[in-house]
Amino acid sequence: MVKIGIVGCGGIAGLHMDMLAKLKDKAEVIAVADVDEKKAADAKARMGAKYSFKDHRELLKSGVDAILCCTPTFFHTDIVVDAARAGKHVFCEKPICMSIENADKMIAESKKAKVILQVGFVRRFDDEWLKYRELIQSGAIGRPVYWRHVAGGSAPPAPWFMDEKIGGGPFVDGAVHSYDFARFTFGEAKEVCANITKFRKDRTALDSGVAVITFRSGDVQMLSWSWGLPDGCGTSGLHDTMGPGGALIFGAPEGDHTEFIISSEKEKGKTGRVKSSSLMDGFLKQTDHFIDCCAAGGKTPAVTGEDGREALRIALAILQSAKTGKPVSLK
Known part of the structure; x- marks a missing residue:
């Protein structure tokens, strides 16, 4: 069972929650985080998570194996880098970030930590x-x-x-x-x-x-x-x-x-x-693929950080x- 944390609980996160609910035999959402505490509380209740946080760095200490980064694009870099340094696998929504410099940093930190960085090209x-x-x-x-x-x-x-x-x-x-x-x-x-x-x-x-x-x-x-x-x-x-x-x-x-x-x-x-x-079936396949890669100990995903960088x-x-x-x- 892969323990998941969701960072960013608005917008596209709701669709990812729907997919994770269909894969509850493989993955469990144990923590959520959002700077909007009401969104975090709502997501916690929706997913039956144990924890909700305002700061993603606290979520990384909660026992998760992997995170889904669903925040606005500008904020991806710090979240992904912090997660990699904490040894957590990452699914990052597209676009990977807003600059090539930051994309390179995200890729490098993920490789250094030997964790997955999958980008959401559904x-x-x-x-x-x-x-x-x-x-x-x-x-x-x-x-x-x-x-x-x-x-x-x-x-x-x-x-x-x-x-x-x-x-x-x-x-x-x-x-x-x-x-x-x-x-x-x-x-x-x-x-x-x-x-x-x-x-x-x-x-x-x-x-x-x-x-x-x-x-x-x-x-x-x-x-x-x-x-x-x-x-x-x-x-x-x-x-x-x-x-x-x-x-x-x-x-x-x-x-x-x-x-x-x-x-x-x-x-x-x-x-x-x-x-x-x-397309909706694709979202489920995408999430299932990420969970399988995590469960396999960090298998390289079909869509990588490098793919995110080139797009x-x-x-x-x-x-x-x-x-x-x-x-x-x-x-």
Whole structure:
């Protein structure tokens, strides 16, 4: 039985609590911590934990084997470093942190202590995105490809998401999933170019625009995103890919499934399905994987601190390109 502590009890932590409740035969939440003592008390009651704390450093003394770091991104570094130095395995929500310097520090301290540092790139456990990767790597529409993703709406309700120093906005906090999965599918990035602005002048983070990432493989990822629209407003979505052999199109969820279409000379519009619950199922698989790695004495997870660092490097390069108006090389 792996003894878990949760640091940061708001927002995404609630979803992780749901997953841990489904894995109670493998893991037990014995402690929670949040600077908001009411959130900590509520989480303690929800999970039947023994302890709640305001300071994560006290939680690290409570007998936990591992922690889930679910705080706003800016605060990840100190928590992860303290946990590593205390000999605790760490699941850290994405993005790993807000700077490469801090990412390197988190990775180094975890390696020095011989503890796990798993970053929360849940799409690597999502059957819909894994099917996409399978089709691309099988050559279903040839290579190189252009992967296009369009989404627009208002920002998450917590103000820190749109603080450029704490959350970084959509091209850091949200799109980091896409950067990581593109690396997972295509390999390392070569260059980025971005045109991003602020629709909402009352926030410090860039919130709307376009980013293009070119990979060494020749594949290209294109994102048009916004978290800057008025509340209740949204764009249509797009998730498709063009290649020399045709196109791959993923639709919106319909009932219990999401349909995809392979439009090529060979397949001529072949369709397939994945479960519409694949993302939520992915959260459970991700948590289960972390617990199994902890129980195995610190087995290297499928998603590492280095993966978190490289996705962050792409995100920061995109912000640099947006601010300078020039492409940024990733060597």
